[in-house]
Amino acid sequence: MNQKIKIDTVIRAGLMVLCMMLFSAVTPAVAGDTLNYRLKWLFNTSVAGDIIADTGGFFKNAGLDVSVNEGGAGKNAIKELELGYANFGVASADQVIRALEKGADVVVLAQLFQVNPMQWIYRSDQPEIKGLSDLKGRHIGVTFGGNDETIMNTLLAKAGLTSKDVRISSVRFDFTPFLKKEVDVWPVYRNSQGVILEDRLAAEGEQVKFFNPADYGVSFVANSVVTSGTMMKKHPETVKAFMTALLSAWEFAVNPANESQVLAQIKKKDKGTKDDIRQKQLKATRPLIKPDKGTKIGTIDVRAWQQTERIMVKEQQIMAPVDVTSRLVGPKKQS
Amino acid sequence: MLFRRIYQFLIVYCLGVVGLLTVKYAAGLSNYVIPGLALIFDTAHRMLAGYFLDVLNTLSVTVLGQMISIFMAFFVGIIGRKSSWAGSFIKVMAYNIQAYPIVALAPIIFILLGDGFLSRLLIASMICYFPLLLSVLGIMASPIKDIEHFYIATGRMRWQLEVKIRAFENLNKLTTVIAGSATLAMAGTIVAEFIAADQGIGYSIRIALYQSDLARILVALFSIGIIISVYQGILETVGEQMKTKWFAPKGGDLI
Numbered sequence: 001m002n003q004k005i006k007i008d009t010v011i012r013a014g015l016m017v018l019c020m021m022l023f024s025a026v027t028p029a030v031a032g033d034t035l036n037y038r039l040k041w042l043f044n045t046s047v048a049g050d051i052i053a054d055t056g057g058f059f060k061n062a063g064l065d066v067s068v069n070e071g072g073a074g075k076n077a078i079k080e081l082e083l084g085y086a087n088f089g090v091a092s093a094d095q096v097i098r099a100l101e102k103g104a105d106v107v108v109l110a111q112l113f114q115v116n117p118m119q120w121i122y123r124s125d126q127p128e129i130k131g132l133s134d135l136k137g138r139h140i141g142v143t144f145g146g147n148d149e150t151i152m153n154t155l156l157a158k159a160g161l162t163s164k165d166v167r168i169s170s171v172r173f174d175f176t177p178f179l180k181k182e183v184d185v186w187p188v189y190r191n192s193q194g195v196i197l198e199d200r201l202a203a204e205g206e207q208v209k210f211f212n213p214a215d216y217g218v219s220f221v222a223n224s225v226v227t228s229g230t231m232m233k234k235h236p237e238t239v240k241a242f243m244t245a246l247l248s249a250w251e252f253a254v255n256p257a258n259e260s261q262v263l264a265q266i267k268k269k270d271k272g273t274k275d276d277i278r279q280k281q282l283k284a285t286r287p288l289i290k291p292d293k294g295t296k297i298g299t300i301d302v303r304a305w306q307q308t309e310r311i312m313v314k315e316q317q318i319m320a321p322v323d324v325t326s327r328l329v330g331p332k333k334q335s
Numbered sequence: 336m337l338f339r340r341i342y343q344f345l346i347v348y349c350l351g352v353v354g355l356l357t358v359k360y361a362a363g364l365s366n367y368v369i370p371g372l373a374l375i376f377d378t379a380h381r382m383l384a385g386y387f388l389d390v391l392n393t394l395s396v397t398v399l400g401q402m403i404s405i406f407m408a409f410f411v412g413i414i415g416r417k418s419s420w421a422g423s424f425i426k427v428m429a430y431n432i433q434a435y436p437i438v439a440l441a442p443i444i445f446i447l448l449g450d451g452f453l454s455r456l457l458i459a460s461m462i463c464y465f466p467l468l469l470s471v472l473g474i475m476a477s478p479i480k481d482i483e484h485f486y487i488a489t490g491r492m493r494w495q496l497e498v499k500i501r502a503f504e505n506l507n508k509l510t511t512v513i514a515g516s517a518t519l520a521m522a523g524t525i526v527a528e529f530i531a532a533d534q535g536i537g538y539s540i541r542i543a544l545y546q547s548d549l550a551r552i553l554v555a556l557f558s559i560g561i562i563i564s565v566y567q568g569i570l571e572t573v574g575e576q577m578k579t580k581w582f583a584p585k586g587g588d589l590i
Contacts, residue, residue: 082365082368102374105365143545144533145543172445172530173531
């Protein structure tokens with residue numbers, strides 16, 4: 001009998017501990033604790049500024065204790081903000097807009113990529129894509145359900161083309177269909193996969209070109225720094241300190257004068273990439289983050305956000321407008 | 336049997352949804368993290384018909400993959416039942432290969448065969464083949480001494496008879512293993528579609544994940560659960576009928 005009571009007590013205590021753990025996990029951290037910063041993807045040159053902010057001591061100098069965490073396919077910074085696992089994060093514009101549609105409390109602090117790195121690669125021996133009508137008859141790769149599908153649909157609609165005028169193929173994790181010339185135009189992140197593919201084909205004596213949707217008036221916003229509305233309201237000083245440190249780190253990271261230091265720091269986090277590729281990736285990242293000297297890193301391009309929202313409504317990615325501009329709280333681009 | 340499978344699934348599914356909703360309302364989470372009931376119903380209204388077709392597409396590959404696996408498992412199991420050198424070799428090979436996570440080979444299969452039907456079929460077959468093979472080998476390699484002794488002593492034992500005796504005596508086990516392997520084949524097909532295919536429910540789940548849409552994933556899981564329950568129920572019913580037929584030969588009574 002006594003043993004039964006003991007087991008019962010142990011089970012109850014275990015359940016209580018489990019409940020306490022669950023609820024402590026969903027309690028947002030406050031200033032003074034370690035701040036968690038969830039990136040969108042794995043550590044690589046695309047997140048040079050985020051790496052430098054951490055390893056270069058920018059956060060520390062601002063009096064912040066920040067844990068910069070890798071992202072990945074299953075990671076979603078906005079969900080983590082809400083669950084209290086992260087205080088800041090990087091999310092793409094479509095993630096922000098989808099989250100707002102479903103009632104998430106998220107605000108945009110800075111737009112990291114001024115130019116969307118999502119572009120299409122094609123071989124130079126193919127007819128050059130000088131206008132959108134040149135897409136006609138091409139075999140184009142898209143990730144169904146991904147950003148690139150939405151962007152390509154918009155481009156085709158803009159050109160007055162339908163899906164019958166082109167051949168669309170589903171893109172998967174490897175480049176084999178493009179390397180085997182089964183698909184002509186392949187979506188890549190210009191500053192990461194784009195560099196790798198360009199290098200690989202150059203080794204085979206092939207040259208490539210990139211097709212950038214922004215050149216044809218489709219500016220679909222990519223990665224931005226986000227936090228929760230609650231964090232913004234309750235700890236504005238922490239948010240300000242975090243953003244100042246982060247954007248200073250990005251300024252440092254894209255400055256060509258600091259290249260060797262920056263590459264050395266990236267190498268510590270991204271050991272799987274070759275040195276020359278990392279260098280080319282950093283070179284390709286600079287104009288996407290800071291297209292010209294006058295651009296302040298992190299500036300929010302409100303028009304591009306509005307266009308992204310319009311595209312998503314038109315493509316039925318969201319059912320109704322969400323007024324995304326009301327959630328853009330960082331410094332905005334002067335039109 | 337069929338209805339028992341379905342309502343068992345419905346109970347588990349509803350408990351899962353209730354659990355999610357409890358967390359949602361306890362922690363005050365938005366529909367983006369955990370969708371509310373209204374959003375789940377709205378998504379189901381829009382997506383359920385399409386997802387059912389996707390699951391049927393997946394099921395068609397599953398059934399074919401499972402049939403190939405069953406055929407292969409019996410073929411190899413019958414050859415490997417002997418305690419000869421070849422039989423021992425097959426058994427050791429099967430035990431060692433099944434220990435390897437077959438899913439890890441999926442990327443290689445997709446690179447070599449592309450993302451069409453063949454890749455899905457191969458992965459589905461491979462995932463349910465090895466567990467099936469081990470069971471069939473185990474059954475076929477265990478003599479039913481009481482019965483077999485009579486045929487051996489009278490010189491009437493042939494390999495076909497030996498296989499029949501062992502299958503008959505282990506019919507319950509075989510039926511359970513085959514019905515269970517349906518889940519494995521389905522899981523294999525879904526994994527294949529999730530990784531790289533451009534059809535089927537795994538592919539639809541991948542798209543929903545891209546868009547962080549848990550409501551769609553819940554609807555997809557519902558479709559998968561209902562259809563796999565029906566399929567397993569049918570397999571079990573067929574197994575029961577086979578048993579009844581075997582145990583009651585023409586003109587005879589049930590034993």
